[in-house]
Amino acid sequence: MREVAVAGVGLTKFDRYDGRKGRPFKNFDELGEEAILAALDYAGFEWRDIEAVFGAHAFQGASATNHCLNRIGLTGIPVVNVENGCASSQSAFRLAYQQVACGLYDVILVVGFEKVPTGLIDNPTVPKWQREMGLDVMAALSGCSVQKYMEDYDAVPEDFARVAVMERRNANKNPKAFFYQKGEPTVEEILASPTITSPLTTLMMCPNGDGASAAIVCTPEKLKSRKNMVTVAASVQSSGLYGNPQELQYLRHKNPSVFERGGQMAYEAAGIGPEDLSVVQVHDPYTPVFFNCVEDLKLCERGEGPALMREGYFDINGTTPVGTDGGTLGRSHPVGATGIAEIAELFYQLRGECGPRQVANAKVGLAHNAGPGPTCIVTVLKK
Amino acid sequence: MMESKLSRRVAVEPGIWHEPDDGKVQLIGMRCPNCGEITFPKTSRCLYCQNEEVEEYLLKNEGTVTAASVVTRPPAKHYRGPVPFAIGFVELEDELRVWTPLASSDPEVFKSGMEVELVLQDLYQNDEGDTVVGFAFTPKEEALR
Ligand SMILES: [Zn+2]
Numbered sequence: 446m447r448e449v450a451v452a453g454v455g456l457t458k459f460d461r462y463d464g465r466k467g468r469p470f471k472n473f474d475e476l477g478e479e480a481i482l483a484a485l486d487y488a489g490f491e492w493r494d495i496e497a498v499f500g501a502h503a504f505q506g507a508s509a510t511n512h513c514l515n516r517i518g519l520t521g522i523p524v525v526n527v528e529n530g531c532a533s534s535q536s537a538f539r540l541a542y543q544q545v546a547c548g549l550y551d552v553i554l555v556v557g558f559e560k561v562p563t564g565l566i567d568n569p570t571v572p573k574w575q576r577e578m579g580l581d582v583m584a585a586l587s588g589c590s591v592q593k594y595m596e597d598y599d600a601v602p603e604d605f606a607r608v609a610v611m612e613r614r615n616a617n618k619n620p621k622a623f624f625y626q627k628g629e630p631t632v633e634e635i636l637a638s639p640t641i642t643s644p645l646t647t648l649m650m651c652p653n654g655d656g657a658s659a660a661i662v663c664t665p666e667k668l669k670s671r672k673n674m675v676t677v678a679a680s681v682q683s684s685g686l687y688g689n690p691q692e693l694q695y696l697r698h699k700n701p702s703v704f705e706r707g708g709q710m711a712y713e714a715a716g717i718g719p720e721d722l723s724v725v726q727v728h729d730p731y732t733p734v735f736f737n738c739v740e741d742l743k744l745c746e747r748g749e750g751p752a753l754m755r756e757g758y759f760d761i762n763g764t765t766p767v768g769t770d771g772g773t774l775g776r777s778h779p780v781g782a783t784g785i786a787e788i789a790e791l792f793y794q795l796r797g798e799c800g801p802r803q804v805a806n807a808k809v810g811l812a813h814n815a816g817p818g819p820t821c822i823v824t825v826l827k828k
Numbered sequence: 829m830m831e832s833k834l835s836r837r838v839a840v841e842p843g844i845w846h847e848p849d850d851g852k853v854q855l856i857g858m859r860c861p862n863c864g865e866i867t868f869p870k871t872s873r874c875l876y877c878q879n880e881e882v883e884e885y886l887l888k889n890e891g892t893v894t895a896a897s898v899v900t901r902p903p904a905k906h907y908r909g910p911v912p913f914a915i916g917f918v919e920l921e922d923e924l925r926v927w928t929p930l931a932s933s934d935p936e937v938f939k940s941g942m943e944v945e946l947v948l949q950d951l952y953q954n955d956e957g958d959t960v961v962g963f964a965f966t967p968k969e970e971a972l973r
Binding site: 562564565566567572573574576577578579580581582584585586588589590592593596639640641642643644645687688 | 840841844875876894895896897898899900901902903904905906907908909913915916917927928929936940951952960962963964
């Protein structure tokens with residue numbers, strides 16, 4: 446396998462592009478175009494340097510990637526649309542990484558873009574009759590998991606609010622984040638916001654933001670400069686395993702969760718352990734998922750997450766900074782754009798370009814992108 | 829449950845529960861004779877060992893709530909019932925946990941450890957005017973009423 450570098454990344458501002466209340470209106474193809482041009486610009490590449498494209502989205506309809514590319518140029522290259530729910534864009538990134546690593550192409554562009562529906566996001570993997578019974582509300586599963594977590598470990602509702610406080614604080618320092626300079630709510634304000642799926646409140650759930658993200662992967666030879674080179678140390682995927690705890694109906698079999706297996710596979714592929722990570726991005730659309738992520742990825746012991754959060758362990762200047770760009774709660778979660786946005790943040794952090802949210806001496810970063818199914822992609826970048 | 833003379837009652841999906849004329853309704857699961865695994869809803873092969881010689885298995889119709897959440901906003905698609913409504917996990921004695929609607933006059937009533945019983949409840953009227961029925965677990969004292 447060949448070494449694979451990240452040549453550049455690009456992001457739109459994550460926002461609501463619906464043209465209402467003084468906000469700008471943009472279609473998904475404009476957002477995709479903007480992210481692609483930003484990534485090309487960063488890498489110093491021309492559009493004609495791109496040999497293949499993987500485009501990721503969940504709600505934009507058949508072959509939507511081509512709408513973005515039709516705004517840039519038709520160069521006859523293979524274009525593949527990737528849909529994998531909330532994990533779509535890191536799935537696309539993984540395919541691009543593999544094709545460069547095995548020598549099929551030298552330069553591939555991946556783009557993720559989405560304009561997100563309003564309201565509760567449903568789970569398309571649930572059969573229609575169960576959806577008619579209201580059983581497709583993913584946030585309610587998370588509401589149930591809070592109760593279980595508080596029964597099993599030393600945690601209180603304030604702990605689940607504190608995740609949102611930290612991610613909102615980080616988002617204040619990221620001009621691309623949905624909640625950039627939108628204040629830092631207190632634990633009390635978060636708990637007092639309207640309840641959506643008890644005990645989860647509005648501010649414990651990710652906002653419905655739109656946006657796009659892009660990245661270019663290539664062989665090191667193709668880079669314009671190898672100064673501060675960032676390479677892909679691992680890009681792995683796991684899916685549901687009978688008896689894993691996300692599928693709570695299974696009583697007899699106990700298997701590691703899709704997150705835990707994804708983490709194990711990534712550490713093995715990268716030849717590192719959780720103690721080597723300088724910065725981590727986790728996929729936490731609801732605050733309780735943050736603790737599932739950091740514990741399954743072995744950043745701490747089971748049940749330790751809330752106490753470490755109180756101590757600032759996951760803060761930008763903490764032992765293992767998590768969600769430095771604002772995370773899913775502060776950046777927002779434009780479904781098909783989230784996975785590459787996480788990779789973009791790792792890339793900026795490893796290159797020392799994060800300004801007020803920069804993690805000191807960042808060398809290795811891990812991004813975790815999850816989707817219904819369940820599925821989980823874990824990507825490790827290193828300097 | 830109210831039953832209109834004009835309207836038929838149809839199951840939200842066939843093969844999900846068994847309703848005897850003279851007994852209590854039970855969910856239809858799958859039991860694998862090879863590995864002993866029990867799954868709901870039933871599948872045509874065992875999801876654990878892939879054995880295809882599986883048999884129907886009627887689940888216990890009583891259980892205990894392990895967690896519940898009250899949904900205060902309408903789900904994105906397909907659901908046409910009342911809002912707010914409760915959903916959660918019910919653990920059937922040593923069989924499995926079911927992710928299920930929880931029915932009560934007060935959706936806030938469900939707490940971990942509460943004993944509940946399987947009932948059928950009306951979901952909505954379909955385009956033919958039939959009443960579509962689904963299952964739910966309800967507190968034992970409400971089921972007696
Ligand atoms: Zn079996």
